[in-house]
Structure formats: structure tokens, C-alpha cells
Amino acid sequence: MPPTITAFESSPDRGRGQARDMRVRWALEEIGLPYDVRLVSFAAMKQPAHLALHPFGQIPTYQDGDLALFESGAIVLHLAERHDGLLPREANARARAIAWMFAALNTMEPPIVELGMAMLFERDKSWYADRLPILQDRARIRLGELTRRLGKADWLDGAFSAGDLMTVTVLRRLNTSGLLKEYPDLAAYVARGEARPAFKRAFDAQLAVFRAADS
């Protein structure tokens, strides 16, 4: 039986690939592993059955036989360690690719999500106009450091890896902010990720879910 992941029954991003199941779908497509998807509603995510799988009541989860995992980073790493295509074989390069996964999730993503959340939930607050540039500048610091390291390379450290997969999905969350336009090399990097056939298959699959729910 193929593994089963969970995804939003009706994604708040309207199928633009921002929900975190996108990372897992993309990884599964890169390694060529078929998978099943179980859709969950926002209400069901907070019920005991789903909380047993995911203590924080979120998606995605991953079930394969006796194994149940949560956290997109952990699921992608689990897949990457067990299948070819997402991590270099050489031990040091492999450790560095994993370091980029952590950097995407723990260094790049927090200021990017914080900016996105403010743009979604604080627009009507009296402080929004004053705080927005502070949040933008916090994200810019990380974007500047990332583009300096990337330079003109295609990927962060040699061949495409799970580190790039995570970083591209994190940078895609800047979509409504407009910030990525200030960093053309990073915008091109994201476009390279989006051009991968595995990305496209994953994107189309999650978009199809949204379209079916929306119709």
C-alpha cells in the first residue's frame, strides 16, 4: 500500500501550493513514490482522531504502515533519507543539504511567515503601517544573506536537494509581499524550482483538490 498524506479539504490559499502538504507532495514526486491523499476539514483537524496523528492539529501528516509522522520537514527528511533524488550520497554534502532544510524552516521561514501573517491578520490594526516596514526589513535581512550565499549558482550547495526544496517552498510564501522582486537571483532560483517536473505534478495535484472542492 502506498503511504497516505493529509491535506486541506479546502485550502485557504485557493490551491496556490502554499499549504505545507505541497512540500511533501513535491518530495514524493521527486523520488517517484506513489501516495494517497486523505483530505481533512478544519474542524476535523482539531478532533481527537487527527490530533493522535498530529499533536498540533495541522497538515500534513504521513502514514506508512506502522509509521505515523507529522511536520513537513520531518516527513521530507524521512523520504529523502530512504530514497534517491533528494540528498547527496557523500556524507558531508548530505549533512550540509540537511542543514539547508533546517535553515529554510528555522531561519528563513519565521520572518517570512510573520510578514505574511501581519499582511493577512493585522491590516485593520492601528499599528499596521508602522510595523509593516519593520517586518519587511527583517525578511530582507535573511533574503540578502541567502542571495549572497546563492550567488549565481543554480542551487544552494551543488545539485538540487531537499534543502532547495524546502527553501523554494519557504520563499514562495513571499508571493503577496512583492519582496522577491527585489532579489532577482532568488526569484530565478524559485522559478527553477517551480520548473521542475516533480514540482509541477505536485502543484497540479494540490490545485486539483482545491478546484474539486470549489466547484
Add this chain to the structure above:
Amino acid sequence: MPPTITAFESSPDRGRGQARDMRVRWALEEIGLPYDVRLVSFAAMKQPAHLALHPFGQIPTYQDGDLALFESGAIVLHLAERHDGLLPREANARARAIAWMFAALNTMEPPIVELGMAMLFERDKSWYADRLPILQDRARIRLGELTRRLGKADWLDGAFSAGDLMTVTVLRRLNTSGLLKEYPDLAAYVARGEARPAFKRAFDAQLAVFRAADS
């Protein structure tokens, strides 16, 4: 030669174990691996020599022979995968412990750091009084979910693991917020972590650095 980590020459937390080298020191102590520490100033962290090691100009870094790593999560995972003491041997339990590392860094830590940053840097802002309860409630959601999962267990999933190590260090960042007092089972969990001999050795070592710099 033992591996070398970097740490703040003068830690902004005055040696209370909040800097991220603490996680790596603790992991090294748990597995019983001797290590060297190279101290870096805030100015040196942003210079090319350090940026070559750490693209985001932070600590800790980890160097062992030809390998250079950054990101505390990646370093702890690297150590945990190669030495006994921080991950279960059984494959599924091992994957779940790694999931808790990601949960600590990507689900628990962002709202906790956001609260801490506001308490440090936004106290003089007009919006501080209005935003503080919003940030506290965001952290409380995650703390509530975590304590529900932990229950009365000693650790998150069986024996102490790198997942607990990361989670305890993340929860310790709530120290000035007072929030941990609202969750006595989580406070006891953190205290169990702090009571481990390896934690104490790591804590004392980083405190000694601060005291030497401060004297």
C-alpha cells in the same frame, strides 16, 4: 582532533543558556563527545570568514575535519545520528523523535521567539500593550497542544531524545514571559531536562564563558 563549535564571545542572555550553542553543547555532553569552542564577537559574525561557515552570520557552527555545518537543529541531528544517546535505534521511533526536533524548531519556536522579540524590542512602541496579549495567546495555543500530548509522561515519545532536547531549549526561551507557569506539566518537563547531568555540564560551560568575558 575534537570538533569545534562557535559561541558568542559575550552572550546577550548573560549566560542563561538561551543562545543556540547551548543545544549543541547539551547534545555533545549527552553523547560524551569532547569539543572545542571558538568564541566570536558580534562584529566578527558578520565578516566573510564567519559567513563562509554560516551564511546567516550566526552561532553556532560546527567543524569536524572537512565538515562545516550551521543551524543548531542540523548539528544536533548530525551528532544524534552518529552517536548513541539521542535517538532511539528502532526506525519508526527514530523518525518520530526527529519529527519532534522539527516541531520544536518550526512549530513551537516561532511564536515563542516572536513573543520574546516583542518583549525585548517593542516595549516602547505605541502598540505594545495591544499586541502583547495576541502574541501570548499565539504561544498559549502551542503550549496547550504540547501539554495535552505530553500528558504526565516524562518525555514526548518514550525515552529522552534529541526531540526533547530541542523542545526543552525552545520552552526555556519563555523564561521572561511567565507563560510556562500556566502549564505546570510543561514546567516540570523543562525542569527534568535541566536536571540532566549533561544539561548541567553544558550550562556551566557556557556560563563560564560569559563570566570570563564579564569579569
